[in-house]
Amino acid sequence: MTHELDKILNSIPINVTFNDIVDLDKLNDRISAISILYANTIGVCEGYLEYCPDSVLPSVEENLSWIWTIRPDLGDDMMVLDIPESFKVLITAYKGNNMEQFWDFMSKN
Numbered sequence: 014m015t016h017e018l019d020k021i022l023n024s025i026p027i028n029v030t031f032n033d034i035v036d037l038d039k040l041n042d043r044i045s046a047i048s049i050l051y052a053n054t055i056g057v058c059e060g061y062l063e064y065c066p067d068s069v070l071p072s073v074e075e076n077l078s079w080i081w082t083i084r085p086d087l088g089d090d091m092m093v094l095d096i097p098e099s100f101k102v103l104i105t106a107y108k109g110n111n112m113e114q115f116w117d118f119m120s121k122n
Contacts, residue, residue: 018090021080029083030061036085042112043085046103047078049119055082074100 034040044055044062054075056063064079066072071079077091078100088104099122106115 015090018087021084022076025064025076025079027064028061034083043082043107046115047082050099051075051078054079
């Protein structure tokens with residue numbers, strides 16, 4: 014795990030302004046996909062996103078999905094972690110600019 018990912022995991026932000034989100038142009042794609050994997054964990058507010066996990070102690074996967082939503086550039090670092098196959102397919106599809114691959118995978122699983 015890289016220092017950057019480790020640093021974020023140790024202090025997960027709850028609110029992130031749109032100006033601080035990496036690859037903002039494709040944010041809707043990421044939110045749509047993450048909402049399928051981890052429902053209702055991301056709130057879209059005026060000017061910012063809010064992390065609202067289902068439980069007081071969110072799962073590691075929920076935390077990583079939130080971080081990936083705001084920092085997709087850390088996807089390669091997440092791929093080496095023990096994450097669900099569906100999340101790996103999402104990261105790969107997104108990085109390859111082929112979100113159809115993710116949606117096809119989800120429709121079959």
